[in-house]
Amino acid sequence: MxxxxxxxxxxxxxxxxxxxxxxxxxxxxxxxxxxxxxxxxxxxxxxxxxxxxxxxxxxVPRKQFINVMEELVLTEAIARVAEIEATSESSLDVGDIAAYALNRLPPLYATTEEGATYQRQRAQDELQELIAQQVGEAISRNIARSNSGTVLTKTTGNELLSQVSALLQAYAPSYEQKA
Missing domain, CATH: 1.20.5 (Single alpha-helices involved in coiled-coils or other helix-helix interfaces)
Structure with a gap:
């Protein structure tokens, strides 16, 4: 607006x-x-x-409805990430993984608990395989990105600044800041 x-x-x-x-x-x-x-x-x-x-x-209330797909994807992503992190040195971003998968799955909105229950059941019957596939793809992309060294790690001040600077140089070599 x-x-x-x-x-x-x-x-x-x-x-x-x-x-x-x-x-x-x-x-x-x-x-x-x-x-x-x-x-x-x-x-x-x-x-x-x-x-x-x-x-x-x-x-109009801020949120009159829920997207059941969000909880289903988060549940799947958390379970898979926990499994991976328990057996490897990888550290994955659940938020990135869920967002990637959600952008590739249909929303399942509901306004009541009965509607949410219906949508959950429908998703388990018809979409569970697709949810698992999209979360798996998101995890693969997240791992590949972290292995390519283009992920910002949790740091402070100057370290973060130098990481951002390195990323900008890698992805925008011809960018010059105009005064």
Whole structure:
């Protein structure tokens, strides 16, 4: 969402009947970055508060649903990574592995616990092999990347700076910082 004025956001919320998390965040950003709000902005915020209190505008919760695929992939990734790390010197990034696999798998959204149970069962019946395959591919890529020496290890200050510098030189040799 591009930067909008509080007035425009309130106008949109009143028109739609909903205040989305994005709109709410934008109002927060405007309020945080303004040294002081104008009378119009205060009036718009007052109008929004009134509309929220009467139910004319409904605030949409940040997360009304869950993606069951996230928990299935994380469970698979954690189990496989723990196995690998227990039998080798490899240190793998579960977050990177899960993100890689999730980007290659269908989402399985649910809004209720019953829906989540249904999606879990469906995934076990139809998608377990695909989940295992994508997590396996993600692990292979993670290991290959860490073996090629292009992974930043947990370090401090100057060590991290020299690692980033080496990476930039390797991947962007013609890059020059403009003053």
């Amino acid at each position: 591009s930067v909008m004025s509080i007035g425009k956001i309130v106008e949109q919320a009143l028109q739609d009947g909903y205040l989305t998390p994005g709109m709410e965040a934008e109002v927060g950003r405007v309020c945080d970055h303004a040294s002081e709000l104008s009378i119009e902005e205060y009036m718009a915020l007052d109008r929004l508060m009134g509309a929220l209190l009467t139910g004319e505008v409904v605030a």
